[in-house]
Every structure is written in structure tokens, then in C-alpha cells.
Amino acid sequence: xxxxxxxxxxxxxxxxxxxxxxxxxxxxxxxxxxxxxxxxxxxxxxxxxxxxxxxxxxxxxxxxxxxxxxxxxxxxxxxxxxxxxxxxxxxxxxxxxxxxxxxxxxxxxxxxxxxxxxxxxxxxxxxxxxxxxxxxxxxxxxxxxxxx
Numbered sequence: 001x002x003x004x005x006x007x008x009x010x011x012x013x014x015x016x017x018x019x020x021x022x023x024x025x026x027x028x029x030x031x032x033x034x035x036x037x038x039x040x041x042x043x044x045x046x047x048x049x050x051x052x053x054x055x056x057x058x059x060x061x062x063x064x065x066x067x068x069x070x071x072x073x074x075x076x077x078x079x080x081x082x083x084x085x086x087x088x089x090x091x092x093x094x095x096x097x098x099x100x101x102x103x104x105x106x107x108x109x110x111x112x113x114x115x116x117x118x119x120x121x122x123x124x125x126x127x128x129x130x131x132x133x134x135x136x137x138x139x140x141x142x143x144x145x146x147x148x
Contacts, residue, residue, distance in 0.1 A: 052140040053077055057130060061123060069129045076141055079120035088112045092142040093124050095134055112141065
């Protein structure tokens with residue numbers, strides 16, 4: 001009878017630490033998950049895709065003396081030759097600016113018309129001509145409509 005009791009106590013004693021080990025490992029896993037969630041929120045590592053490419057309004061279309069403000073020249077980021085401008089033909093462009101009257105933003109929409117030269121600059125026509133303040137400012141070249 002004594003031998004049986006000692007064997008039972010030894011098995012239960014051995015089983016008890018195993019339960020504690022699983023509880024502690026679960027607690028560690030929960031801590032790691034919480035830490036990863038905090039890190040992902042602060043770092044902004046949520047997966048998303050940006051639907052635009054940045055560009056800069058460089059100038060209006062112009063000759064030696066006359067500027068044509070109905071056509072703007074836009075340099076697209078990452079485009080350095082005429083061949084890659086073909087992808088952007090027909091894409092929408094948004095010039096976003098702050099409105100003085102209200103604390104909101106406004107948008108003037110346009111479209112990429114054709115390439116300008118061999119350095120990745122394009123002609124863009126906007127619904128309203130861009131103001132002079134837009135020269136040197138950023139625009140968003142949307143990746144739609146897609147022709148792929």
C-alpha cells in the first residue's frame with residue numbers, strides 16, 4: 001500500500017509542473033501577440049496598396065514667348081524615359097490643395113495626355129487650368145483607369 005501511494009504522488013507531482021509549464025508558455029505566447037499588435041499599430045505595418053504615384057508640376061506647356069496654361073508638364077516619380085511614360089497615358093491626375101475659406105481640401109482632376117521629351121515628363125490637361133501656385137507642387141498620378 002505504501003509503495004502504491006508513493007508512485008501515485010510521484011506521478012501527480014510530475015504532472016503538476018507540466019501544467020504550470022503549459023500555462024506559462026500560453027502566457028508568454030499571449031504577451032508576444034500583444035507586443036506584436038502594439039508594434040504593428042505603431043509601425044503602421046498593416047498591408048495596403050497605394051493607388052497613386054507622386055509627381056511634380058514643373059511648368060506649363062510653352063514656346064519661346066507664349067505659355068499655354070491649359071496643358072501642364074508633370075514629372076512622374078520613378079519615370080526616367082519616354083518608353084515608361086506609355087503606361088501612364090490616360091491615367092488620372094489629382095492636384096490637391098487647401099481651401100482658405102474652409103478647413104478642407106479641394107481637388108482639381110486631370111488626365112495624362114502624352115509624353116513630353118525623353119526624360120519621363122508628360123503633358124496633362126486638367127478640368128480647370130492649374131493656378132500659378134501649383135508650379136513645383138506635388139500631384140498624385142492615379143493608377144487607374146488600368147489598360148493592362
